[in-house]
Every structure is written in C-alpha cells, then in structure tokens.
Amino acid sequence: MLMCSIPERIRKNERGRFLLMLAYTVFFLMNTSSAQIYLPGPPPQNPADYGKVILDTYSSTSPGAVVFDHWLHRSKFTCRLCHVDIGFAMEAKATGIRAATNRQGFHCGACHDGKRVMDGKTVFASCSDESNDKRCARCHSLGKPGVREYEYKAFTAKFPKARYGVNWEAAENDGLIKPIDFLEGISVKRRPMQSREDFSIKAGYSWVNPIIFSHEKHSIWNGCELCHPEIFPTARKGTVKYSMFSNIDGRRCGACHGKVAFPLNNCRMCHDGGPLWAQ
Amino acid sequence: MSYSSGSKVDALLPRIDGFDDMQKMVYTGRLRMSRGLYAYVLDSRKNKKK
Numbered sequence: 475m476l477m478c479s480i481p482e483r484i485r486k487n488e489r490g491r492f493l494l495m496l497a498y499t500v501f502f503l504m505n506t507s508s509a510q511i512y513l514p515g516p517p518p519q520n521p522a523d524y525g526k527v528i529l530d531t532y533s534s535t536s537p538g539a540v541v542f543d544h545w546l547h548r549s550k551f552t553c554r555l556c557h558v559d560i561g562f563a564m565e566a567k568a569t570g571i572r573a574a575t576n577r578q579g580f581h582c583g584a585c586h587d588g589k590r591v592m593d594g595k596t597v598f599a600s601c602s603d604e605s606n607d608k609r610c611a612r613c614h615s616l617g618k619p620g621v622r623e624y625e626y627k628a629f630t631a632k633f634p635k636a637r638y639g640v641n642w643e644a645a646e647n648d649g650l651i652k653p654i655d656f657l658e659g660i661s662v663k664r665r666p667m668q669s670r671e672d673f674s675i676k677a678g679y680s681w682v683n684p685i686i687f688s689h690e691k692h693s694i695w696n697g698c699e700l701c702h703p704e705i706f707p708t709a710r711k712g713t714v715k716y717s718m719f720s721n722i723d724g725r726r727c728g729a730c731h732g733k734v735a736f737p738l739n740n741c742r743m744c745h746d747g748g749p750l751w752a753q
Numbered sequence: 754m755s756y757s758s759g760s761k762v763d764a765l766l767p768r769i770d771g772f773d774d775m776q777k778m779v780y781t782g783r784l785r786m787s788r789g790l791y792a793y794v795l796d797s798r799k800n801k802k803k
Contacts, residue, residue, distance in 0.1 A: 561779045574775065575775045702789070703793040707793075
C-alpha cells in the first residue's frame, strides 16, 4: 500500500537527489582542499634563488651576510662531499661556520684555502687575513649587487633545463657537469660504490602513481650516510612512513627536495606520470 | 651496533675531546654519521637474513 501520494514521493526523490548532490559536492571540495594542503607552494620564481642560503654572520665586525648559492657548488661537487666529508649540516645554523674555522681549514676553508686548484684555477682563500673588501664581498655579498663572480643565467646557459631551473641529472648525463666526490686531505679513499637498485614505493593516495625511487642516482650524489640513518632511519620495509606532510615539513624527501633538489610540486619527477588527473 | 665497533668508536672520543671546540664539532659529527651508518648496515643485513 502506498504510504504517501505520488507528488509527495516525487518531492522526496528530489530531496534525496539534492542531498546526494550536496554530499558529492562536499566530498569533492574536501578532496580538493586536502589535495591543496598536500601540495607544497611553488619554488621561487627566479631559479637563481632556489637553494640560496643566507648565512648571518656572528661577528659585529663582519663584512655582512654570506650568500651561498647551491647551484654553483652542486655543479662541481657531490652533496656527500660537502655534507659528509666537510661536515656542513643539513639544517640552518647547525654547522657553526666561523671565520676562524674557515682559516683552520674547516667548512668553506676546506676548499677555499688559497692553495687548492680546481678547474685549473687556484681557489681563493676564505676569511684570509690578507683579504680586502673586494675579496670578502665575493661571499659576503648580501645586498651588494654585481660583486659575485658567477651569475646563474650565464653559468647555466648551456645546461638542460627542467620545470624549475637546471635539470642536474641530465646535465651530468650530458657530461656538462662532473661533480667530484673526493678531496685530497679531507675525504677517505673508499671502494667504488656498488650500484644500488631502484625500487618502487607505494603512494599513500589513490590519485598519484607509485614513486620510482632512483636509489642509484641518490647514492652516487649522497653516498649512504647522508640519508641513513638520520633522514631514513631503517631499512625495514614499511617502517618509515612517508607522507607529503612530512616532506613539506622538511623531513624525509623534504630534507633536500623543496630546498635544493627539485621541488616537491614537480610531482611527475617522483610519481611516474604525475597525478592521475594530469595524465 | 656490535660491541667491538662501538668500543672502537668510543676509543676515538677521548682523542676528539682533546681537540679544540671547532675540530671537536666536526669530528664528533663525522663519528656520529659513521656510527649511525654502521648500525644501519648491521640492521639491514639482519633484516635481509630474516
């Protein structure tokens, strides 16, 4: 037996359809907003500023803050060489660089000692007593336009470009850069590293493809000790939890990606093919 | 970390303590990384055997 009249049933159906549409809309908006949260902000517009580190000086008599460009140094050295052998920390203000340590041959002074020869040129001494204003300004260059010897645009003109600046991997493959991994007097001679196999990591979200992790490339540039165990503490599968939250927060992949290595919003560099909606 | 490697690392600490502050910081950092990596490698091997 019919419990209500036909017009009333139609009205109820419409109400049901409206509620269903409302639920769909809320679900869609929630997903979109969560996707927005997962996605990091874009890197600086000027690729020359990507990976730039400003080192505030401790001394009141110093010639000003140092501007360190990762793009220049990473074209010549592996990450491992500076962050392991020389001992530059991966986080701000953790290294404790001083003019005195540079003079003693630590930190910048490990290479910038006025004796070491790179690419046929003697590397200038950092924080040397004989330095003049012009020499100091090569590093202590914040707010001093035109004092730096290398400019990003000219230096990287012949390098292959990616979405956000230089494609360093392609530049190395093309033989345009040959980052060195050994410094006489600082590095320890080691056996050549065995090739590490790339592997796949399941993505935590259904709207992106799994990550193809290039273990070989990462280990050539970083060695083992830059990532293990401090950034990725264990080799047990499934123990280390990855998420875009931790990456955006500067942990896990975000320890380098988003700061120096290609940015986190370059999805398809890790998630093969990028997000599913973009394929 | 195994006892032998741990004690080898620990044996270096008094020598590092004798350095000035800057050297101490650099070498303690390197030692921490080496120690961590060694523990990691042991852990990986143990994990592979399982």
